[in-house]
Amino acid sequence: DIQMTQSPSSLSASIGDRVTITCRASQSISRFLNWYQQRPGKAPKLLIHDASSLQSGVPSRFSGSGSGTDFTLTINSLQPEDFATYYCQQSYNTAFPTFGGGTKVEVK
Amino acid sequence: QLQVQESGPGLVKPSDTLSLTCTVFGDSISSTTNSWGWIRQPPGKGLEWIGSIFHTGTPFYNPSLRSRITTSVDMSKNQFSLKLSAVTAADTAMYHCARIRTANFDFWGPGTLVTVSS
Numbered sequence: 424d425i426q427m428t429q430s431p432s433s434l435s436a437s438i439g440d441r442v443t444i445t446c447r448a449s450q451s452i453s454r455f456l457n458w459y460q461q462r463p464g465k466a467p468k469l470l471i472h473d474a475s476s477l478q479s480g481v482p483s484r485f486s487g488s489g490s491g492t493d494f495t496l497t498i499n500s501l502q503p504e505d506f507a508t509y510y511c512q513q514s515y516n517t518a519f520p521t522f523g524g525g526t527k528v529e530v531k
Numbered sequence: 532q533l534q535v536q537e538s539g540p541g542l543v544k545p546s547d548t549l550s551l552t553c554t555v556f557g558d559s560i561s562s563t564t565n566s567w568g569w570i571r572q573p574p575g576k577g578l579e580w581i582g583s584i585f586h587t588g589t590p591f592y593n594p595s596l597r598s599r600i601t602t603s604v605d606m607s608k609n610q611f612s613l614k615l616s617a618v619t620a621a622d623t624a625m626y627h628c629a630r631i632r633t634a635n636f637d638f639w640g641p642g643t644l645v646t647v648s649s
Contacts, residue, residue: 466639514634
């Protein structure tokens with residue numbers, strides 16, 4: 424299976440900050456990488472697919488980049504509703520998709 | 532508007548079989564653009580993929596759970612189901628169903644909490 428490693432596991436930030444979360448795959452996955460946001464008590468929500476494509480309805484302050492094994496999710500100008508946990512997921516192996524361990528974005 | 536809703540018992544005894552159903556509203560479960568999946572999340576932990584049913588009807592399961600999983604589709608009810616046998620406390624989790632499009636879990640149900648306890 425393809426292992427997905429996120430860093431950091433948690434971070435503290437303030438409203439208006441720029442936040443960067445990293446995801447690394449144990450092997451090359453081209454650009455088959457998705458990002459999800461999970462607010463407390465809610466289901467995960469797809470933010471970005473195929474490494475950098477913004478899902479419909481997602482604010483443009485979210486962006487993704489990367490290819491191969493290293494990927495980044497960036498949140499520009501953090502908003503109150505962005506305090507949540509973020510997960511990456513590889514869709515390179517559709518028969519065995521795997522998620523990263525999550526990054527919790529907390530209020531500083 | 533698409534909705535997916537999980538249903539099933541919230542409490543299952545150890546060694547019993549967990550049975551969950553996902554009902555889809557606003558989309559066809561038989562559409563060739565869709566596949567469907569199950570994902571779980573133990574309390575306070577991360578996401579674990581359980582299995583997927585491709586639009587071809589072919590199922591794929593997490594190897595760590597494969598020996599205990601059965602999935603099925605009821606097109607007449609626009610539902611798909613999961614059965615997980617021989618459950619233990621380690622299977623206690625929030626269970627989500629989700630639509631899969633182009634390999635992305637693009638729409639998730641709110642989840643149903645299943646507790647394994649005697």
